[in-house]
Amino acid sequence: MYELRDVRKVFDDGSVALDGMSLTVGAGEHVAFIGPSGAGKTTLFRILNLTLRPTSGMLRLNGTDVATLSGADLRRARTSIGTIYQQHNLVGRLRVVHNVLAGNLGRWSTLTALGSLLRPRATDEAARALAQVGIPEKLYARTDELSGGQQQRVAIARVLIQDPDVVLADEPVSSVDPTLAVSIVTLLRDISNESRKTLLMNLHSVELALTYFPRILGIREGRVHFDLSPDKVSPEMLEELYAGHGDERGELAALGEGTNSFGKACRPLPGFDR
Amino acid sequence: MARPADRFPASTAKSAFPYLLAVAFALTFALSLRAAQVDPRLLFDAQALGNVARFVRGALPPKLDPEFLGMLARPAAETIQISVMGMVIAVLLGAPLGLLATSSLTWRGILHERVTRRARLMLGAAPYGAARALLSVFRSIPEYVWALMFVRAVGLGPFPGVLAIGVAYGGMLGKVYSEILEAVNPRPLETLHAAGAGKAGVVLYGLLPEALPHVVSYTLYRWECAIRASAILGFVGAGGLGQQIELSMRMFQFDEVLTLLAVLLLLVGTVDFISGRIRARVVR
Numbered sequence: 137m138y139e140l141r142d143v144r145k146v147f148d149d150g151s152v153a154l155d156g157m158s159l160t161v162g163a164g165e166h167v168a169f170i171g172p173s174g175a176g177k178t179t180l181f182r183i184l185n186l187t188l189r190p191t192s193g194m195l196r197l198n199g200t201d202v203a204t205l206s207g208a209d210l211r212r213a214r215t216s217i218g219t220i221y222q223q224h225n226l227v228g229r230l231r232v233v234h235n236v237l238a239g240n241l242g243r244w245s246t247l248t249a250l251g252s253l254l255r256p257r258a259t260d261e262a263a264r265a266l267a268q269v270g271i272p273e274k275l276y277a278r279t280d281e282l283s284g285g286q287q288q289r290v291a292i293a294r295v296l297i298q299d300p301d302v303v304l305a306d307e308p309v310s311s312v313d314p315t316l317a318v319s320i321v322t323l324l325r326d327i328s329n330e331s332r333k334t335l336l337m338n339l340h341s342v343e344l345a346l347t348y349f350p351r352i353l354g355i356r357e358g359r360v361h362f363d364l365s366p367d368k369v370s371p372e373m374l375e376e377l378y379a380g381h382g383d384e385r386g387e388l389a390a391l392g393e394g395t396n397s398f399g400k401a402c403r404p405l406p407g408f409d410r
Numbered sequence: 411m412a413r414p415a416d417r418f419p420a421s422t423a424k425s426a427f428p429y430l431l432a433v434a435f436a437l438t439f440a441l442s443l444r445a446a447q448v449d450p451r452l453l454f455d456a457q458a459l460g461n462v463a464r465f466v467r468g469a470l471p472p473k474l475d476p477e478f479l480g481m482l483a484r485p486a487a488e489t490i491q492i493s494v495m496g497m498v499i500a501v502l503l504g505a506p507l508g509l510l511a512t513s514s515l516t517w518r519g520i521l522h523e524r525v526t527r528r529a530r531l532m533l534g535a536a537p538y539g540a541a542r543a544l545l546s547v548f549r550s551i552p553e554y555v556w557a558l559m560f561v562r563a564v565g566l567g568p569f570p571g572v573l574a575i576g577v578a579y580g581g582m583l584g585k586v587y588s589e590i591l592e593a594v595n596p597r598p599l600e601t602l603h604a605a606g607a608g609k610a611g612v613v614l615y616g617l618l619p620e621a622l623p624h625v626v627s628y629t630l631y632r633w634e635c636a637i638r639a640s641a642i643l644g645f646v647g648a649g650g651l652g653q654q655i656e657l658s659m660r661m662f663q664f665d666e667v668l669t670l671l672a673v674l675l676l677l678v679g680t681v682d683f684i685s686g687r688i689r690a691r692v693v694r
Contacts, residue, residue, distance in 0.1 A: 185604045189524045210524075215606030225601040229619045238615045242606020249614050291601075298605050 137163045137302055137334045138184060143193035145179050145358075153179035154190070155358035163301070166325065166335045168345035171355035172381035177338045180355070181306045184336065185219045186210065198301075215242030218295035218333075220324070222307040224287040228280030232290055235279050236262040239297030265293040269323060285316045292323065302334040303327075310340050317341070321348050342374060468664030472672065479669075482654070486673055489650035492568050492643070493636035493681075496575025500636075501629065503548070503576060504583030509613070510541035511588040520600045521612065541584070548581025557643045571648030575636050586628050587621075594620045623693040630685035637678050651677075 138161040145154040153176045161167055169177050182188040183195060186202060195202050197213060205213055218239075226235045233256045240258070241249060251257065259275070266272050269289040274282060279290060288308065295303060305324055309317035321337070321344050328335040339345040345352055346366040354361040354369075354377045361377050362369070452458060509515060517525075517534025525534075553574045560570030599616040607615065618625075644652020651674055658666035 187520070187524060187600060187604050211606045211608060213606075214604060217604070219601065219604045221597070221601060223597055225597045227598050227616055227619050229622070230615070234615065234619075238602060238607070238611075239605060241602060241608075241611035241615060244611070246608070246610040246614075249611050253614060294605075300605075 137161050137165070137198060139194075139196040139199075141194045143180075143183065143190045143195060145176070145183060145188065146191045153358055154183070156193070157359055159353065159360055159363065161334060161336065163334055164332050165351060166328065166349050167337070167351045167353055168349035169336065169338045169353045169355055170342055170345050170377070171361065172378050173340075175355045176358040177355050178306055181219070181304050181336070181338060185217045185304050186214050211242060215298065216301045218298045218300035218303045220288075220291050220295060220303065220305040220308045222310045224284075224291040226279050226287055226290055226294075228278075230279055231256075232266070232274050232277050232279050232282070233259060233262050235290055236265055236293045236297055239294040239299075242298065261297065262293070265296040266290075268296060268327070269293045285312050285320070288312065288320055289323075292320070292327070296327065299331070300333065302336065305335070305337040307338050307340055309344070317344065465664050468662065469668040471665065472668040473663070473665040474669065478666065482651075482670070482673055485644075485649070485651045485654050486677065488568055489637065489640050489644075489652070489674075489677060492571045492640040492648070492650050493575065493633060495572045496579060496636050496640065497629070497633050499572065499576025500579035500583050500632070503580030504545075504587060507541045507545050507580070508584035508587030508591070510537050511545060511584060512591040512617075513538060513588075514592050514594075514596060514599075515609065515613070515617070520596045521603050521609075542588075545581045545584040545588075548577050549579075549585060550581075551578065553578035553639050554642065554646065557646045557648050561647055566647040566649075568649040571640055571643040571650065574643060574648065575639055579632055579636060579639075583629065583632060587625060590621045590624045590628070591617055623689075626692045627689050630689060633685060634678060634681050637681050638674075641674055 138159075140160070141158050143154055143157045144152070146152050155176075157176075157180065169180070171177055179188065183190055186197075186205070189203070197217075200213070202210075202213065227238075234253060237252055237256060237258060240252075244252070248257070256262070263272060263275050266275055266289075269292050271282075271286055271289050271293075274286065274290070279287065282290065303324065308324065309320050312320065321339075324335060324337070325348055327333070337345075337349070346369060350365060351363070352366050352369055353363050354373065356377055362373055364373075513519070514521065516538040517530045522530055522534065556578050557570055557574035560573045564570055564573070594617055598620070599612050602612050602616050640648075640650050641652040641655070644650040644654070645656045647653065651670055655667060655670045655674075658664075658670065
């Protein structure tokens with residue numbers, strides 16, 4: 137699916153976000169990215185969804201070097217990548233149905249898009265997507281009248297309509313409470329499984345990553361720190377990954393049995409009881 | 411990328427700047443007072459007061475005979491028609507130019523981070539600059555001067571007034587539209603863009619819905635201004651109530667002038683009421 141070799145991203149102010157990152161993700165894989173804030177995870181995701189261009193290095197998407205893409209090809213490639221953000225990034229003043237159908241914009245002509253704003257088309261498709269994320273009754277509600285968790289579900293329904301090959305979720309549960317976080321992570325996982333989509337997720341909480349993902353990528357200072365299955369991730373590795381980020385270390389201490397913030401929804405990790 | 415903190419450095423050093431600014435302001439005020447020949451005494455000398463008294467005596471009671479009132483219907487309607495048609499042209503000019511003059515849509519920010527610098531300048535910044543320059547020309551020439559020019563071009567009547575309002579207000583609408591659009595939260599736009607939407611999709615499903623209340627509200631406000639402006643334009647022969655006011659003024663028919671001003675007030679008040687109702691519906 138994705139192949140990165142020595143990808144670097146240096147911003148205009150000189151700060152280095154990615155410092156030679158190499159990794160490969162196969163089609164249908166589920167991968168969680170963890171690491172301290174500022175490690176470059178969000179920049180990585182913006183490069184992966186083709187809104188940012190790497191300063192150097194190579195990124196292949198399904199074998200195509202994305203540096204060569206432009207115009208209609210670039211748009212088609214973007215259509216095959218669905219992104220879910222921490223802020224759900226919906227247009228609050230539009231009805232839910234339009235925010236969901238916006239997933240079609242990569243395929244629709246301008247005229248079709250305009251027509252649908254006046255008289256929503258493919259409403260049954262939108263209704264199905266909303267039913268899948270558990271809020272079928274909100275089809276014609278105004279989006280800014282929904283709760284944060286419901287809005288995140290609308291964002292997921294939009295990705296369902298978009299029907300991409302890969303779903304990138306950038307901290308999708310950082311602004312919701314723990315129970316909701318678990319249900320959104322499992323929802324994304326189940327949806328990706330059903331339609332065999334690749335799922336990449338940035339996660340603030342190590343518990344969720346280790347419990348729900350078969351492959352964990354630790355990112356630190358713009359590089360891959362480790363790339364392991366969750367049972368191989370040791371407390372020492374996590375300590376090292378978050379070294380120097382005292383505020384986030386507190387959460388690591390709570391990874392032991394029964395003490396993590398997600399309760400029974402997360403697998404207790406041996407070696408974290410302190 | 412400049413972080414906000416860099417743009418507003420917190421300076422602890424004492425700066426002379428505020429004092430310099432205060433002195434410059436005081437000087438400007440003093441010089442303006444002299445240069446503009448502001449002299450309140452002139453308002454109260456015997457001749458001025460006599461003139462005012464003559465005007466007031468002449469104006470009261472206002473002329474309300476049915477024949478005169480019947481004659482006003484046409485110019486009043488004409489004033490409204492000029493303002494409406496002028497606003498239609500203003501929106502038709504201002505909306506596309508305003509979109510081009512929106513930097514977040516043409517060449518800067520989140521939607522263009524993957525575009526090469528060269529393409530950004532050639533395809534984005536150039537039309538952006540041209541649109542801004544054009545809008546600037548449109549609105550820095552007063553509608554009154556536009557009207558004088560259009561009267562020369564297409565002759566007397568309401569049409570030059572329509573064109574004058576269309577062009578001058580098109581310039582103002584375009585500038586303000588672009589400012590409204592640039593203030594829209596870019597995150598939902600990035601999301602649409604990342605999912606493969608083109609510029610049109612981003613505008614229709616992100617920019618416009620977010621900006622609509624402000625756009626409608628400002629356009630209606632400008633319509634109110636256009637009613638007043640279309641009355642003024644009558645003075646240069648562009649028809650409407652203004653032409654009647656100018657005629658009556660010149661004939662010293664102050665009672666007619668008062669009636670005409672009252673009609674104008676009524677028109678502006680009505681438009682204010684209508685636009686208030688529309689605004690209340692759209693802005694929620």
